[in-house]
Amino acid sequence: MKYDVFNEEHEQFRVQLRRFLADRVTPHAAEWERNRQIPRQIWQEMGQLGFLGFCYDPAYGGVGADDLFRVVMSEEMARCSAGGFGVAVCAHNDMSTTYIDLLGTHEQKLRWLKPCTAGEKVCAIAVSEPGAGSDVAGIATRAERKGDHYVIEGQKTFITNGYYGDILVTAVKTDTKAVPPHKGISLIVVEKGMKGVTARKLEKIGGHASDTAEIFFDQVEVPVEHLLGAEGQAFYAIMKNFQLERLVATILAVSFAQHILELTMDHAKQRVAFGKPIAKFQAVRHKLAEMATAIELNRALSYQCAVQYAKGEDVTKEISMLKYASAEMVNRVAYDATQLFGGYGYMAEYEVARLYADLRAVTIAGGTTEIMKDIVGRLMGL
Amino acid sequence: MKYDVFNEEHEQFRVQLRRFLADRVTPHAAEWERNRQIPRQIWQEMGQLGFLGFCYDPAYGGVGADDLFRVVMSEEMARCSAGGFGVAVCAHNDMSTTYIDLLGTHEQKLRWLKPCTAGEKVCAIAVSEPGAGSDVAGIATRAERKGDHYVIEGQKTFITNGYYGDILVTAVKTDTKAVPPHKGISLIVVEKGMKGVTARKLEKIGGHASDTAEIFFDQVEVPVEHLLGAEGQAFYAIMKNFQLERLVATILAVSFAQHILELTMDHAKQRVAFGKPIAKFQAVRHKLAEMATAIELNRALSYQCAVQYAKGEDVTKEISMLKYASAEMVNRVAYDATQLFGGYGYMAEYEVARLYADLRAVTIAGGTTEIMKDIVGRLMGL
């Protein structure tokens, strides 16, 4: 079905990106997964080709593209058969550099945003802590002002790009006595090389190409010029960018699901049991029809949200709905797909098997299903 | 969220219709349900006010409105608290008179379509038979040409408006030897007063205001001028109009669900248990959030389909998806709503209780969930 969402420029961008991914990413995906690392070179290539930071001002290497380009990007990242890669790139592009763009000064943007757009630096957002996930106001990492420095002490966890990345946009408490507490939260750029910053790589169920880290800040001295925006201003920026982050997560989920469906349809048409392709069994056919339907339902609402979001409308409720609905959907689709693949659906050499593990994170990362329902309920006035 | 689907004229139509329904329908709904009949007068009023046949040519009483007016109409019918009424009107407006408009000659339209648009005659579509529901090609009702008449022999069932209605657009086999069999199917207009036509009213679980009948044709002589279109031409018309019928069914389902959600939210905010409104219990809040999410997913895809359908695009696959997804969704929503109403959810004086029974039909009527999945599977190339 036609959706009339994207214009010609979006589609051109899609074609270029798709070609790039097919040439430069898909063939190496297995290797990156095995190495649990994405080579630096690929970031640089993406930067050079305009696949990073395209929404930002030309002064910082972007082209001022609209948010629908992010949608195109997410769709393509999900179908390039590189588990974890899409998450890493979106974490850089849509979930962390965005804060520098939103809150940073011209100098800060030149210093950090520009190299991120060029793919020379890899960016991460560090909000989650062992004791505070969705409860952003509850973070314990402190930044104490001492003269022209902040001294940061604390710990972050589940930070995508946190191990191999360069720039950490870090949420800290600059005022522990603020009432309400979220007014004491600020964002400070921490560079990975700084003294007192250490990272521990976490081994995950899936998404292996992307690195996820625990990060420790032990009396890290950061110049005050690393503060993004004003002190205490970060909470609203974080809440705002969560919408983009969740929209991107939704687009990824829908596109992953579509990709899995296509792989499964191919398999079901080829795999013969009891004398016919398994696609000819009603239970299989109906399952595939259900998968396609669930995908289409989520696609329609996600495009609708994307269009409204790009127009600047507040679609927090709908994005929260979608974040969880699409995440649950893609997990269901992955489950059903592995079922239809039979024993092969459990073998790591099959993409659906890997995706089943990779995608388990999506009902959790970026706000759990339960938190999303809490938010939707609140926005419904309950 | 804004959907940018309807223009000002649509919204004006909505306002007028909503006012009419609130004044003339909702207050009498209980009575009609008890009487198991909709008074003739209301059809006439609707006709006079332009709420019937608005899509047809002015020559036959319409205003040549686009199909999105049907969408508006369905939405409003679902929220007027009159169980069965919406189905009766949509059966007349979107599921039966449409064939006269599509296939009829000028004379036929003057004779049957015009009074239907005026609300003077009530129309029904008679396809289903005891032995053939979705299997339209398998109908057994015969129409044998004898001179300038057809002689119809057979039986139809589950015919909405079949008991009190006037005009039956009847699917018959004019050629029992056609290969493939569906090429032998024609549509003939049967008037209820004709000799040999009898109807038995069926008692249903719900939707009581609307009459549903079994109709028997015992050597019914019908002049050949009652044939709509050419002999053997009906199957494709039926398949085509099924798309509209199913789209309307989807819109009804989504709107019913929205209506139920609103009733349930009101209840959940007011009903106190264990010292607080039940809406404050997480299990209740999440349930309501889930209902709202399921509705929004179906709404987004149904609007998208409606827009494309109105443009003349082929959206058979997506409409088939929606037909079943929305029907299952509204049943789930009704189930959950009755649960949240507790004992009141089972008492017939509560609208959600009645709707729970009314809506059970929607996963069956107009093509069962299973048939829809079969169709989707086929259109996916499985």
Next chain:
Amino acid sequence: MYFNETHEAFRASVKRFVDREINPNMEAWEAEGVPLHELFRKMGDLGFLGIRYDPRWGGQGLDYWFETVFIEELGHVWGWGLPVAIMVQTNMATPAIDMFGSDFLKERYLKPAIAGEKVAAIAVTEPGAGSDVAALSTRAVRDGDAYVINGSKTFITNGCQADFLTLLARTSNDPGHHSYGLFVVPTDLHGFSVSKKLDKVGLRSSDTAELFFDNVRVPAVNLIGNEREGFIYQMQQFQHERFTILPITYIACRDIIDMTVTYIKQRIVFGKPLSTKQVLRHRLVEWLAEIESLRHLTYHVVRMKTAGLDATREISMGKLLAAQLLNKVASGCLQMFGGMGFMNETLISRHFRDTRVMSIAGGADEVMKDIVARMEGF
């Protein structure tokens, strides 16, 4: 495997009664209501209304297995209104009298209830208080040799025909669970009235009423046990009530599936019987597997009860599973009947209408979950 010859003989007599005295009348009773006194008299004569109760009051003095057999056979009734009416008599309104009542109450109410001479109802729920018993506002105030009762009760099965009610009322303003009394309230007392007969989605062969108590003077001897412990008694009585849905469900679900299979085997669609459709076959099996599990959870409960163990946890789990299964099977089988399923003339439509309430009445699903969660200590 689990029942012996005596059980099976008893089963046969219940079956005969269901086949001859109940099912042929269900159509009429659905339309007009059940004449409970007439029916219960017959059941009383056959010993069906006091299976577990002491022979001293006319009971059979049999064990939980016989009760299970009885309830299983009620699963074959063509509709749920009547079994519910019977279960109110045997498992909802009388167990507390049996367990905690005085000999006076047993002689005066339990005995005629067992004999089928008096119809009983259980009056706990109120318009403002369902599961939240602490919100009950019907009060019983001691006045000389009587308690004066004021308030209203709703959703009372058998409420229009009952001769007496087992009624829970607040006897103290203290918070907590020790502020309620359980009373046997005859319905011929001055000030009692049926304020409304309720119209329901289903269960049409059972009457459901809203009751009103306007200074009803109930003799103090009609108090069951201690005037502050009624809530505790009722919680125990609830276990008997909730248990009933377990056996009836796995039997009725099996019947529903059987009649559906019969239908889809003869229903030809696109040239083949509907029963050849894989998705329908698979769906039926999923339900059958749950039915089989529920049966064995039930027998486990029977063994626990027989051994004198507290089965609250298992009964709550079973109530939850049974009610959900029932709704799933009734609605799912209706689907397989296609258009005919929505027509009142098809029995499946009655099952669909009747079963919806099972996840709500007798403790909603959510309440069952709360109970188990609390018992599990989380």
Next chain:
Amino acid sequence: MYFNETHEAFRASVKRFVDREINPNMEAWEAEGVPLHELFRKMGDLGFLGIRYDPRWGGQGLDYWFETVFIEELGHVWGWGLPVAIMVQTNMATPAIDMFGSDFLKERYLKPAIAGEKVAAIAVTEPGAGSDVAALSTRAVRDGDAYVINGSKTFITNGCQADFLTLLARTSNDPGHHSYGLFVVPTDLHGFSVSKKLDKVGLRSSDTAELFFDNVRVPAVNLIGNEREGFIYQMQQFQHERFTILPITYIACRDIIDMTVTYIKQRIVFGKPLSTKQVLRHRLVEWLAEIESLRHLTYHVVRMKTAGLDATREISMGKLLAAQLLNKVASGCLQMFGGMGFMNETLISRHFRDTRVMSIAGGADEVMKDIVARMEGF
């Protein structure tokens, strides 16, 4: 309620073994694989590998209840790879030898398998044939005093370490089920090779292999029973295999829930323990109710087997329910661990990865449904 003192003593000895010899090693075995010979030798010494088998071959000669105790205790293992490896030895690859094999085969293979001296594997599935056994293409052709086997098998648990395989191969081109033979194939024969060690989503402590047979000459005495009845034997052996998932599931699910409850009780979110969240509490109860039901369906199966009845229908139902429950609980509990659940250092992540296969292996859910549907006659 269902186990006596002897059972409980046996349970304690299995438990001790799991706690001391298995769980402390699981982390290492997940990384490097289990040294099956070493482990099985210990288990053989303790009599764990021949619980039901004839003492003549070193078995314990105990009944199905003891087997159930053993499998239940394996439910406490921290991961599924090892229990699966053990179950292959005791319930998948050897029951047919026990039931239909010659004394020669029992002496030569069953006895050392029971003693833990030989590791067994079951080789049925092929790259082109999973549930569709009729599509099996591995052939065994009689040639003098041997059968010559050609073909390949896949998804073979213990395949890399096995000393012998119980292998199903086509012995005739006739259609139907009487064209297969079941063979005991030692892996040191010429022409046998492990063509591939398979990398899996989970079950990392168990090895899974693709095997290749290139003119492998198996002595004719290694045929189990009749050369045309292997399929029939295998169908019976499947019942032993499929049963194993029942006890292990309800125990493991309970363990998973317990560890999740422990976690959510101490995990504070927005100032309150996560365990106070109603939706989580309710979800846990739903699973507990299914766990309890599955347990009692299982004990029913044990009683049926003990009574010598055919429990194919009930085992198939149980396999279906257990596998689905397992997936639901593992994934649902992972959710409650939040981000930590996705990290390999959290045990729940292993359960999630390991359990996915249970709805696929040993007869997929769909196959179970087809079997029951056929047995039900629809």
